[in-house]
Amino acid sequence: MKKFLGAFKVLSPKAKRRMILLFPIILIGIFLETLSVGMVIPALGILMSESYFEEIPALLPYLHYLGHPSHQELIIIGLSGLAVSFLLKNLFLFFQVQCQGTFVYSAQREVALELFRNYLNKGYLFHLKTNSATLIRNLTSEVVSYSNFFLMPFLNLLTEGLVIIAILSLILWVEPEGTIVLASVLALLVFIFVRATNKIVGRWGRKRLEAEEQKIKHLQQGFGGIKEILLTNKIEHFIRRFHLPNQISGLMNKREYIFQYVPKLGVEVMAIFGLVFMCLYMMMDGKPYQEVMNMLGLMATAGFRMIPSFSRILNNLQSIRYGWASVDTLADEFRKYSKEYKSDQNTKDLIYEDTAVSFVREIEFSNVSFSYSESEPEVFSQINLSIPKGAVIGMDGKSGSGKSTIVNLVLGLIEPTDGVIKVDGQNLRGSKITKWQTMIGYVPQEIYLLDDTIRRNIAFGLDDSAINNERILEVLSLVRLDGLVENTSEGLDLLLGERGTRLSGGQKQRIGIARALYHDPEIIVLDEATSALDQKTENEILATFQPMIGQKTFLIIAHRKSSLDMCTKVYHLQDGTLNPRVI
Numbered sequence: 217m218k219k220f221l222g223a224f225k226v227l228s229p230k231a232k233r234r235m236i237l238l239f240p241i242i243l244i245g246i247f248l249e250t251l252s253v254g255m256v257i258p259a260l261g262i263l264m265s266e267s268y269f270e271e272i273p274a275l276l277p278y279l280h281y282l283g284h285p286s287h288q289e290l291i292i293i294g295l296s297g298l299a300v301s302f303l304l305k306n307l308f309l310f311f312q313v314q315c316q317g318t319f320v321y322s323a324q325r326e327v328a329l330e331l332f333r334n335y336l337n338k339g340y341l342f343h344l345k346t347n348s349a350t351l352i353r354n355l356t357s358e359v360v361s362y363s364n365f366f367l368m369p370f371l372n373l374l375t376e377g378l379v380i381i382a383i384l385s386l387i388l389w390v391e392p393e394g395t396i397v398l399a400s401v402l403a404l405l406v407f408i409f410v411r412a413t414n415k416i417v418g419r420w421g422r423k424r425l426e427a428e429e430q431k432i433k434h435l436q437q438g439f440g441g442i443k444e445i446l447l448t449n450k451i452e453h454f455i456r457r458f459h460l461p462n463q464i465s466g467l468m469n470k471r472e473y474i475f476q477y478v479p480k481l482g483v484e485v486m487a488i489f490g491l492v493f494m495c496l497y498m499m500m501d502g503k504p505y506q507e508v509m510n511m512l513g514l515m516a517t518a519g520f521r522m523i524p525s526f527s528r529i530l531n532n533l534q535s536i537r538y539g540w541a542s543v544d545t546l547a548d549e550f551r552k553y554s555k556e557y558k559s560d561q562n563t564k565d566l567i568y569e570d571t572a573v574s575f576v577r578e579i580e581f582s583n584v585s586f587s588y589s590e591s592e593p594e595v596f597s598q599i600n601l602s603i604p605k606g607a608v609i610g611m612d613g614k615s616g617s618g619k620s621t622i623v624n625l626v627l628g629l630i631e632p633t634d635g636v637i638k639v640d641g642q643n644l645r646g647s648k649i650t651k652w653q654t655m656i657g658y659v660p661q662e663i664y665l666l667d668d669t670i671r672r673n674i675a676f677g678l679d680d681s682a683i684n685n686e687r688i689l690e691v692l693s694l695v696r697l698d699g700l701v702e703n704t705s706e707g708l709d710l711l712l713g714e715r716g717t718r719l720s721g722g723q724k725q726r727i728g729i730a731r732a733l734y735h736d737p738e739i740i741v742l743d744e745a746t747s748a749l750d751q752k753t754e755n756e757i758l759a760t761f762q763p764m765i766g767q768k769t770f771l772i773i774a775h776r777k778s779s780l781d782m783c784t785k786v787y788h789l790q791d792g793t794l795n796p797r798v799i
């Protein structure tokens with residue numbers, strides 16, 4: 217039960233309020249449902265007996281008010297009342313469905329948005345450790361499952377459950393014994409059904425969830441490695457890898473689909489058997505024919521609404537079970553997030569009220585050690601490094617020695633496992649990191665390009681109205697890419713294609729450099745930023761940095777000696793230690 221309530225934690229307070237607002241609407245709907253079913257009894261009564269109304273003393277004043285209508289007039293009033301009550305009920309139900317749909321699908325939208333925000337706010341280390349296929353699955357299929365297999369079934373369950381209770385109370389009034397037997401039989405059926413199917417349907421749901429993640433992973437790998445796949449002719453292999461999870465998830469969905477029909481078929485058969493049994497029982501009991509007919513009419517009408525209702529209850533219970541794996545996953549993500557968020561807020565409020573970062577002296581590493589996880593060895597230990605403002609610091613070392621890791625530490629993307637990093641003597645932690653990062657222009661080893669225009673790729677993450685076109689042209693000419701836009705009619709709206717498929721390796725790097733320079737940062741960090749360029753272009757680009765020397769601070773990682781020529785000091789990283797090198 218606690219788990220069940222935990223599933224609602226995924227919803228925002230606003231969505232929860234909207235859900236509570238749905239309750240009165242559902243109740244009115246149920247009232248109208250019961251009323252319309254209840255109308256069938258007097259309507260049938262009037263049809264069958266001329267003195268029907270006169271037998272109910274409570275109604276006499278109304279008859280008097282209507283001027284004692286004839287039987288025929290009463291039939292017209294009764295039947296039109298019946299028709300109008302069904303019309304009103306169904307109009308209202310249409311309204312109810314609209315409210316329900318709006319609630320469920322806006323909740324779905326909000327959950328996806330909030331989860332995306334949650335994932336993007338997680339640290340860089342989280343993303344290094346988590347496969348993006350899991351995140352994409354949660355954001356797409358699982359969010360949909362949450363609404364289709366939990367929220368919607370929950371509301372339906374509520375509605376149908378109340379409808380059954382209301383109708384049962386109605387017939388309880390007319391036929392107490394039969395109703396009590398019926399209610400107990402129904403309760404027993406639900407119990408048996410849930411016990412019998414819970415485990416197996418839950419397992420199907422979990423299998424589907426796992427398969428969904430594998431599907432996305434294999435799709436991503438198939439497209440991401442297309443060049444190697446084509447070249448080595450491994451198309452069939454990748455299709456096979458995708459085929460298995462695809463088959464499993466399809467199979468689970470098929471089973472769940474077929475299973476959805478079982479309650480309907482079973483309930484109908486049982487209802488008909490029950491009705492026949494009841495009729496025979498009453499007739500053998502010597503009840504008058506008229507009474508049997510009345511009971512039959514009532515049961516048929518009640519059953520008319522109750523049978524689908526009851527099978528829907530079983531369906532929805534089953535859906536919730538099938539979707540529970542998704543609900544659990546999402547609830548878990550949100551629980552973790554709200555915990556982290558709270559502890560984050562606490563440290564921010566307590567330790568760092570002042571988020572300003574001053575950088576006039578130096579960035580200083582003291583005895584910094586780092587390992588990517590507790591089970592892995594340290595990439596380096598106890599390193600000391602000082603980057604004075606205005607310096608041009610170079611760094612080289614073998615592949616895998618930890619250069620990019622040092623860069624990530626400087627950028628504040630990861631935190632030291634041991635030791636401290638200070639900027640002007642202040643600890644680089646908490647919300648100061650965000651401020652610090654705005655001061656840095658960073659060119660990573662692998663440039664990530666958006667499937668968008670060159671303009672948006674350089675201004676990365678700025679809204680169109682905030683983009684300064686002149687500055688874009690300026691940085692484009694600094695990285696010698698002005699030719700790229702001059703030769704096309706699209707100009708700055710030139711599309712680069714997904715992951716920059718329309719650019720060469722060197723052009724991509726230069727877009728990366730232009731992006732880093734666009735905001736005119738105080739600190740420029742280049743991680744093998746010119747490795748794909750020919751000597752001439754590299755020299756040209758490095759020359760554009762010359763005028764900035766002294767004003768801006770540089771950290772340059774490079775293998776090639778020529779890339780480090782402009783450095784005031786070069787460090788060599790080897791076997792986890794950092795040593796100055798003679799230039």
Ligand SMILES: Nc1ncnc2c1ncn2[C@@H]1O[C@H](COP(=O)(O)OP(=O)(O)OP(=O)(O)O)[C@@H](O)[C@H]1O
Pocket residue numbers: 344345588589592595613614615616617618619620621622661
């Ligand atoms: N996400 C990660 N999880 C675990 N280990 C990692 C991770 N990223 C890097 N490493 C390890 O950390 C070490 C340093 O990696 P890093 O990327 O800093 O090297 P590098 O000096 O930049 O190499 P290169 O010159 O090839 O870019 C490597 O041994 C690598 O195996």
Ligand SMILES: [Mg+2]
Pocket residue numbers: 619620621661743
């Ligand atoms: Mg590297």
